Amino acid sequence: MSENTNLEFFNLELIRKTEVAQDTWLFEFSRPDRALLPTFEAGSHVTVVTPSGARRQYSLCGDQVKTDTYMIAIKAEREGRGASISMVDDTSVGDRLDVSTPENTFPMVDANDYLFIAGGIGITPILSMIRQLKRSGHTAYRLIYVARDRSLAAFADDLETLGGDRVMIHCDEGQADNFYDFWPLFETPGKSHVYCCGPRPLMEEIKAVSGHWSPERMHFEDFASDVRAIRDNDTAFTVRHADTGEEIQIPADATILETLRDKGHALPSSCESGTCGTCRTELVEGEADHRDMVLEEHQRDSYIMICVSRALSDKLVLRW
């Protein structure tokens, strides 16, 4: 997925593959000669070239100290674009895959207190953060981990062992009445740094309840990266380059980023899910349908995240 052309890739061996929750698998990779791998910080991810040929980013969820293996966990998104299914269904122990050096778009800041909020497979970077806190003896944190039921909550036992009563695993059984009520945690702006990773509805909810918090305290990472940014009722529109006048039709079933690349424009991206800020593009004219988690309200007339956002007007004039 990443178009970060500076990444270095290793051809790593899949040495273990374990089901850690329903249709969710832990993959452990090592160099074939078991030599050390580059170290990484909590919150880091690697880019993996899947058997289907797609590039996808996955958080490292292992211990940063154990640098002879990289551990990632993947939930097979059966409704997704196929990369996660390819990883789950088409790999076996002993296979070799290209795995990049780690990058970190979700770094932990030094803070006195942390509030972690995770949903589904979004627990992976937070597991790594909690391992780091455990190692350093830092105990001022809480984790709220929401899942439909415990069988879907990967690493639930590990987290409870690591964090004890700082860890709350909330299972809502898919019932709206049981959804966790985050408002009491956010009603009064606090001093915690909040790290939230999970499905888009969870992150949108946290963004909505934390609007009065300092943005510097709020950190989001989207790991629904195998889910299409396109919605069923999306329609085609046109983008025009503000300087060259080049016009490109964006089909209903493709993003601006994908389409511009197909036309030969080399554009940077990372998460491709509207959370990292890498694909920020100047919006000169037109009304955007903003679907990202990055732009502040006051930036929305001037910028657009082209990996997920679309148009409400027939045409957008951009400077890419």
Ligand code: FES
């Ligand atoms: S690539 Fe991350 S926001 Fe677009």
